[in-house]
Amino acid sequence: xxxxxxxxxxxxxxxxxxxxxxxxxxxxxxxxxxxxxxxxxxxxxxxxxxxxxxxxxxxxxxxxxxxxxxxxxxxxxxxxxxxxxxxxxxxxxxxxxxxxxxxxxxxxxxxxxxxxxxxxxxxxxxxxxxxxxxxxxxxxxxxxxxxxxxxxxxxxxxxxxxxxxxxxxxxxxxxxxxxxxxxxxxxxxxxxxxxxxxxxxxxxxxxxxxxxxxxxxxxxxxxxxxxxxxxxxxxxxxxxxxxxxxxxxxxxxxxxxxxxxxxxxxxxxxxxxxxxxxxxxxxxxxxxxxxxxxxxxxxxxxxxxxxxxxxxxxxxxxxxxxxxxxxxxxxxxxxxxxxxxxxxxxxxxxxxxxxxxxxxxxxxxxxxxxxxxxxxxxxxxxxxxxxxxxxxxxxxxxxxxxxxxxxxxxxxxxxxxxxxxxxxxxxxxxxxxxxxxxxxxxxxxxxxxxxxxxxxxxxxxxxxxxxxxxxxxxxxxxxxxxxx
Amino acid sequence: xxxxxxxxxxxxxxxxxxxxxxxxxxxxxxxxxxxxxxxxxxxxxxxxxxxxxxxxxxxxxxxxxxxxxxxxxxxxxxxxxxxxxxxxxxxxxxxxxxxxxxxxxxxxxxxxxxxxxxxxxxxxxxxxxxxxxxxxxxxxxxxxxxxxxxxxxxxxxx
Numbered sequence: 001x002x003x004x005x006x007x008x009x010x011x012x013x014x015x016x017x018x019x020x021x022x023x024x025x026x027x028x029x030x031x032x033x034x035x036x037x038x039x040x041x042x043x044x045x046x047x048x049x050x051x052x053x054x055x056x057x058x059x060x061x062x063x064x065x066x067x068x069x070x071x072x073x074x075x076x077x078x079x080x081x082x083x084x085x086x087x088x089x090x091x092x093x094x095x096x097x098x099x100x101x102x103x104x105x106x107x108x109x110x111x112x113x114x115x116x117x118x119x120x121x122x123x124x125x126x127x128x129x130x131x132x133x134x135x136x137x138x139x140x141x142x143x144x145x146x147x148x149x150x151x152x153x154x155x156x157x158x159x160x161x162x163x164x165x166x167x168x169x170x171x172x173x174x175x176x177x178x179x180x181x182x183x184x185x186x187x188x189x190x191x192x193x194x195x196x197x198x199x200x201x202x203x204x205x206x207x208x209x210x211x212x213x214x215x216x217x218x219x220x221x222x223x224x225x226x227x228x229x230x231x232x233x234x235x236x237x238x239x240x241x242x243x244x245x246x247x248x249x250x251x252x253x254x255x256x257x258x259x260x261x262x263x264x265x266x267x268x269x270x271x272x273x274x275x276x277x278x279x280x281x282x283x284x285x286x287x288x289x290x291x292x293x294x295x296x297x298x299x300x301x302x303x304x305x306x307x308x309x310x311x312x313x314x315x316x317x318x319x320x321x322x323x324x325x326x327x328x329x330x331x332x333x334x335x336x337x338x339x340x341x342x343x344x345x346x347x348x349x350x351x352x353x354x355x356x357x358x359x360x361x362x363x364x365x366x367x368x369x370x371x372x373x374x375x376x377x378x379x380x381x382x383x384x385x386x387x388x389x390x391x392x393x394x395x396x397x398x399x400x401x402x403x404x405x406x407x408x409x410x411x412x413x414x415x416x417x418x419x420x421x422x423x424x425x426x427x428x429x430x431x432x433x434x435x436x437x438x439x440x441x442x443x444x445x446x447x448x449x450x451x452x453x454x455x456x457x458x459x460x461x462x463x464x465x466x467x468x469x470x471x472x473x474x475x476x477x478x479x480x481x482x483x484x
Numbered sequence: 485x486x487x488x489x490x491x492x493x494x495x496x497x498x499x500x501x502x503x504x505x506x507x508x509x510x511x512x513x514x515x516x517x518x519x520x521x522x523x524x525x526x527x528x529x530x531x532x533x534x535x536x537x538x539x540x541x542x543x544x545x546x547x548x549x550x551x552x553x554x555x556x557x558x559x560x561x562x563x564x565x566x567x568x569x570x571x572x573x574x575x576x577x578x579x580x581x582x583x584x585x586x587x588x589x590x591x592x593x594x595x596x597x598x599x600x601x602x603x604x605x606x607x608x609x610x611x612x613x614x615x616x617x618x619x620x621x622x623x624x625x626x627x628x629x630x631x632x633x634x635x636x637x638x639x640x641x642x
Contacts, residue, residue, distance in 0.1 A: 063524070114528055133528055134563055134576065137583045145584050148529045155529075 019421055019443055027431040032422045034414075034447065035280050043404045051080045051378070051395045052173050058391065058406070059167055062453060064110065066167050067103035067158060068384035071096055072391040074171030075246070075380030079266075080395055081173040082372020085246045089367040092175040097245050098356040099161045099170050100382070101349040104244060105200070106154025107385035108301075108346040111451045112207065113147025116339055119445050120214060125438035146203050150346075153188070153200050157353065160184045175369035180362050188357055197354045201315065204347035208319045211340045215326065226335035226420040226446040229254030231287065232306040233297035233412060235383050236262060240309030242348065244383040250307045251287060251297050256331040259290055265381035268390060274407070282414050285407055296415035299387025300450060301341035306331050313355075316348035335420050338449040374399075384409050386451050410452045420446035487631045488537040488589075490521045490530070490574075492544040498605035499598025502545035502615055505607065506596070509619055517631050526572045531580035539590045541627060542574040543618075545598040545611070553614035556621055559591035592627060594618060 018035040042061050049057060055073040059066035074096070075085065085093070118131040121140060129135070137144040155165040160180060162168025170176050188197050195203075215222050231254065235247030249268065251260035260271055275284040275292055286295035297303065305324075311317040323340060324330060332341075356362055380391045387409030394403040424443045429435065489510060491503035507520045521533065526542075534540045542559065561582045562575035572580075574593050582588045596618050599608045607615075622628055 134580060134583075137580055138563075141584055148532050148584070152529055152532060 019447075021421070021425045021429060021443075023430070027433075029422070029425040029430045032418065032425045033279050034418045034421050043406055046404045047401055049401050051077055051393060051399050051401055054391075054393060054401065054404075055171050056167075056169055063166055064453060065103060065107055065384055065386070067099055067162070068382060068389055069391070070162075070169070071100055071103075071171060071245075072380040072382040072384070072389045073393075074173075075382060076378035076391045076393050077173045078380070079378035080375055080393065080399070082374055083174045083370055087370060087372060088175060089370060091179060091361045091364040091366070092368055092370075094356055094359060094361045095161060095176045095179060096171055098180075098353060098362060099158060100245050101352045101356070102154045102157035102161070104385045105346060105349040105353065106151045106158065107451075108342050108349070109147055109150040109154065111385075112339065112342060112346070113144065113151070115448055115451070117143070117147070119441070119448065120339070124442050124445055125436075128437065128441075131441070146206075149195055150200060150203060152194060153197075156194065157188060160187070172369060174371055177368070179365050179368065182363055185357055185363065188353075197350065197357055201347065201350040201354060204343065204350045205315060205319075207343045208340070208347055211343050212322065212326065215337075215340060222336040223334055225442075226423045226449070227333055228335075228419050228423055229333050230416055230419065231259055231290065231295065231297035232303035232331070233260065233299050233388055234304040234307045235265070235381065235388065236308050237312075238262075241312045242304055242308035242310070242345075244304075244345075244349075246382070249381070249388070252307055252331065253290075253294075254331060254333050256306075259287055259295075265390075266379045268379065268381065268392075268407075272407070274411075280414070283407070283411055284414050285412050286415075297412060298416045298450075299409050299412040300338065300385075301345050302332060302335070302338040303387060304383065305337075305341040305344065311344070311348055313348050313351035315351055316344055319344045319347060335416075335446060335449045338451075342451070386410055386453055387412055408453070410450070413450045413452060417447050417450050417452060420449070485538050485630045486519070487539040487541065487627065488519045488521060488534060490523055490526070490534075490540065490542050492523045492526060492542060494524055497603055498600040499608055499611040500545050500601050501607060502596045502598055502611055503543040505615055506543045506594070506619065506622075509615075510622075526574065526577050528572060528577075528580060530572070530577045531584055534577065534589055534591070535581045535585035535587045537589050539592075539627065539631075540578075541592045541594060541622075543594045543596070544574075546595040547598065547601075548595070550595060550597050552617070553597040553610070554594065554618035554621065556592060556594050556618075556625060556627075559593045561588065594622065 020033050020035065021029060022031040024030045042058060046054060046057055054077055055070050058073045059070040062069060078084070078088065113136070114133045117136050118133065121136060122131050133144065158168065159165045162170040170178070187193055190196060191199065231251055233249065233251040235243050236250045237243040237247050248262040249260055249265055250258070250262050253259050263271060271287060271289065272285050273288050275286065277284065284296065286292050287297065288295065305320060311320050323344060327337070376395055378393045382389050389409050390407040392405040393401055396402050421443055424446050428442050429439050432439065489507055491507035493500040493503040495501045495504045504522055507522060510518060511520055519537070523530070559574050559578055561579035563579050564573055564576045574591065578588065578591050596611065596614050598611045
């Protein structure tokens with residue numbers, strides 16, 4: 001008797017998605033799908049707006065990583081006014097970078113503490129009422145307070161730079177709106193209102209150590225769970241260092257062979273294409289040179305660790321070396337190592353924030369905006385918390401947007417998340433007579449590791465409880481399981 | 485008593501603006517009497533913010549039927565969790581505050597009945613009526629009377 005298992009929606013991710021697992025007559029997995037059932041309209045409704053509105057309009061598509069969209073759009077709009085990244089003033093670049101690192105820091109903190117840690121602390125079979133941030137607060141108060149405080153630090157820095165924690169404004173075409181004042185900067189250095197940047201570095205280091213210890217104790221599960229070969233994509237500096245704000249695109253295959261050799265972001269259309277599927281609103285980007293079947297890449301922390309040659313800040317670089325010494329390979333294809341990689345990036349961002357907070361250039365009120373010769377096309381690519389993010393705009397001669405293409409990180413990870421679901425279906429659910437809460441949660445655990453933002457990839461519509469349904473081969477509902 | 489008012493909602497979605505409009509009215513007529521926070525949704529980290537206060541009032545629009553269309557009720561900590569990281573109840577935030585920060589501010593909720601929620605819609609007449617009455621109720625309450633009035637620097641008066 002064939003069955004369909006539906007998980008709707010996937011919980012503890014940003015946005016709403018659905019998973020269906022189709023079993024054949026003997027209970028083997030036939031097909032699996034991670035459906036993104038939200039509808040997105042930003043690429044269309046931004047058309048007709050003046051280009052300078054883009055950085056503020058598009059950030060509305062997300063409440064978790066609006067800064068990433070703000071900055072990716074700003075980088076593209078810079079080009080519309082004739083300014084390439086190298087033409088931006090030093091102060092403007094550093095202020096944007098500081099905003100970007102604060103964004104990644106707070107977003108990574110949110111994901112680890114609020115979304116992922118319940119699975120890690122309580123295990124995949126823990127009851128749902130325990131497996132959430134409230135459960136973490138009860139069981140591990142210190143960890144929860146640190147998580148909230150780290151997110152707060154990033155959010156407060158974003159507010160100081162952009163005026164608001166969510167949907168603020170710092171970037172304007174060709175530069176930034178304002179610099180930081182010394183007293184604003186000092187808030188993050190003196191620890192009077194909240195723990196200072198040195199504490200953020202210390203806590204980030206502690207979290208990396210925690211994760212290393214966790215991997216040591218749970219190695220078999222973490223090495224094998226939802227592990228599969230794939231390509232990896234991200235950006236690097238010209239010297240191969242991890243680069244989160246403005247670098248060259250690099251991709252490797254599952255064994256570390258270069259598939260995209262440090263190309264200019266502006267040329268992305270030469271190298272990437274996007275496929276569509278009738279069961280999802282999300283597109284499927286892939287490298288043209290490799291082809292649709294094997295040309296998709298994972299993006300985000302796991303991919304970034306894999307593609308870079310080193311990390312520029314000392315503590316994060318030390319952590320990166322330990323990470324690869326532990327794995328024993330230069331490329332890691334294990335989904336669950338995303339969490340460890342994410343924490344190394346959190347530490348890296350904390351170190352970068354300290355560097356910039358101590359840099360007098362961020363206080364300079366001069367030369368904040370530059371002008372150039374206007375163009376009709378702008379492409380901005382940035383490493384958002386969840387991975388490579390592309391904003392591409394075309395404008396007419398009056399400066400009105402006539403075309404917009406957004407390839408968000410979660411879109412790149414679309415194939416990877418489907419692969420992860422398939423792994424769990426094949427290895428955990430296949431041939432099982434009863435579907436347990438823990439089995440369903442393992443599907444979610446695999447997806448959550450990618451920290452997907454389905455709102456970014458589409459646009460939220462409605463809300464539903466998590467539901468698994470079993471249908472026989474005639475489509476008759478023969479069992480269901482629901483959790484709220 | 486140091487009191488925080490948290491208005492929950494979305495000013496662009498019809499009657500969902502009730503929480504924000506409540507705060508706007510208070511700030512317009514009683515500037516400085518309360519600290520104000522505007523929220524689309526309550527989040528986990530709001531536990532940190534309310535831990536700094538002795539008293540907190542959550543004002544939110546509701547679809548639920550309330551006899552008068554508004555109500556002022558005590559808010560008790562409750563261990564609950566909505567599956568999304570960015571949508572928590574006042575009771576859950578209060579519970580987190582108690583659990584994480586060992587502080588339990590005196591807390592109240594003030595739901596106001598709304599009727600339409602679409603993007604771009606104005607406030608409905610019924611909801612506007614409920615809002616005004618809810619404000620009257622609040623201003624006659626001990627919460628209002630006991631709220632700390634901030635000291636104003638002399639130069640700000642001139």
